[in-house]
Amino acid sequence: MFSLKSSLGLFALCSIAFPVADAKSSCKSSQPGLPNVTILATGGTIASKASSNTQTTNYQVGVGIDALLSAVPEICNISNVSGMQVSNVDSASINTTILLELTTRVKAELADPTVHGVVVTHGTDTLEETAFFLDLVVNSTKPVVITGAMRPSTALSADGPLNLYQAVKLAASKTAYARGVMVSLNDRIGSAFTSTKNNANSLDTFHATEQGQLGFFIDQVPKFYSSPSTPRNKPQFDVTGQKSLPAVDILYGHQESNSHLIRASIESGAKGIIFAGVGAGGWSLDGLKSAQRAYNQSGIPMVFSRRTNDGFAGGDSIYPFQMTSGFLNPQKARVMLQLSLNAGYSNDEIRKMFEGQ
Template structure:
C-alpha cells in the first residue's frame, strides 16, 4: 500500500470510529443529576468510619468521576444545587430543586433526573418532588448509608442504579422513586426505618415497586399512582407556609402546642401515639386552632398504619408526620378552606 493510500485508510477508519462513538452516545438517554450533598458525598479520615464523617464534602463532578460506568447507560450531566447534610435542607432548596427539575424534564433531551441526597430527610424531599414535579419522566432520589471514603461504600453502585433507572423506559409514569440497596420504592410511601443500617428504606405496608437484578431494574407491577395523590404548582412560589411537628407522649405539655402557634405556625402536625391519639388536655387546643383557621393534622409516631378521620383535627391517612407536614404546607399554598384541607388527607 502506498503512503498516500495508507493515510487515506487511517483517516477513513478514524472517521468511522468517531462516528460510531457519536452514534453510540446519541443512543443513550439524557439524565441530569442534581447534587445536594449528604453521606453519598461524605468523607472521613478513616475508611471504617460510617457515623462521624462530614456530609457534603464532595462535589457532583467527583461523584460522576467515581462511576465511569455511568457513560454506558446514559448521557449524564450534573448540577450542584446544594452541598450539605440533609438535616439542613430547607424550603429554599426544595423550591429551587423542583423548579429546576420541572424545567429540565420539559426538554426533549432529558429522559429523567437523579437527585443525590442525604438519607436523613431524603424521604421528605422525594415526597415534595412527587407532589410538585409535573412530568411522567423518571425522578429518582438516591443516597448512601456509608460515606465515599468507607470500605465497601454503597454510594457509587447506588448512583449507577439510580441513573440506570432514570434512563429506563419502564420507569416512566411511576412518580418520584427512591433507590438504595438494590430496592426501588415509591417516594410517596417509602421512609427511612433504621438509623444506620443499609436496608433502611422501606414501605412496610405498600411494599417496593421493584428491585435491581444484575444492574437492571425489574418492576413488580405496571405503573400506578397512589390513590388521590395531589399535584401542586410551585413555579411562582418564593416560600411555603410554616408548619410545625409536635411529638405526643405521656404528660405532653399543651404549652408546646401554644408555643408553635405563637411562633407563627400556619398549620400543625401532631405525631400522635397509636391511631393519632393525643392527651385530653390537648384536644381543646386542637379544636380551637381548627376554629381559628389553623389546620391540625394528627399522624402517628408508630411509623406505619392509617390514621383515621378525627373529630378534633384531621387524620393523616397513610402519611407519617414528616410527610404530612409537607402535604399540609403545600395545601396551604392553595387554600385556607378547612374542608378542602381535610380532603387532602381524609
C-alpha cells in the same frame, strides 16, 4: 474536563479526575443512542468524607458533583450524563429555598425533550420528605429518581457509587416511565409516596412495609413487579415562582406531652400543625382541649398523624377541628399540609384531601 451545558450551570461528563488515585477517565460528552440523564446533587452522606475508611459516623459533607461522578465512570456506558450542584449540605439542613430551587431545576430538565430522566442525590435522613415533595409538585411521566448512601464515600464498601449507578440506570430505563418519583437505594426501587427510612444505620433502610416496593435491581437492571400505577387520590400542586412556603410544625406525642407547645408553635409563626400522635393518632384529653382553644383563636388546620412507624390515622375524632392524615406519616403529612396551604385550600378542602389518603 467538563463542558458547560447551559446557563443553569450544568456540565457534561467528559474527562473526570479521580481525587484519590489522581487518574483520569474519559467518555464522550454525547454518545448517539444513549439516553440523556441529568444528576442534581444536594449533598448528604453520599457526598461526605470521613478521616478513615472504617469510620461511618461523624463524617463531613462536602464532596462535589464532579467527585461523585468520577467514582462511577461506568455511568458513561449507560447514559449521557450531565450534573449540577444545587446544594451541598446534610439533609437535615435542606430547607424551602433549596426545595424550590431543586423543583425548578428538575422541571426545567424534564421539559427538555432531549432529557430522558433526572436523578437527585440527597442525604437519607430527610430524603423521603424531598422525594414526597417532588412527587406532589412535578407533573411528568419522565423518571425522577432520588438516591443517596448510608456510608460516606471514603468507607470500605461505600454504597454510594452503586446506588448512583443504579439510579442513573433507572432514570434511563423505558420501563420507569409514569411511575411517579422513585426512591432507589440498596438494589430496591420504591415509590416516593410511600417509602420511608426505617433504620438509622442499616443499608437496607428504605421500605414501604405495608404497600411494598415497586421493583428490584437484577444485575443492575431495574425489574418492576407490576405495571405503572398512581397512589390513590394523589394530589398535585404548582409551586412555580414561589419563593417561600407556609410554616408547618410537627408536635410529638408522648405521656405528659406539653400542651403549651401548641400555642408556642402558633405564636412563632406556624400556619398549620401536624400532631405525631400516639397509637393511631391519639392525644391526651388536656392536650386536645388546648388544641381546641388554639384553633378557636387561630383557625389554623391541625392534622393528627401517628408516631408509630406504620398504620392509619383516622376514624372518629373527639373534636370537630381534628383532621387525620390517613396513611401518611407526620413528615409527609407536613409536606402535604404545607403545599395545600400554599395553594390556598380552605380547611374543608384540606380535610377532604387528607380523608382521601
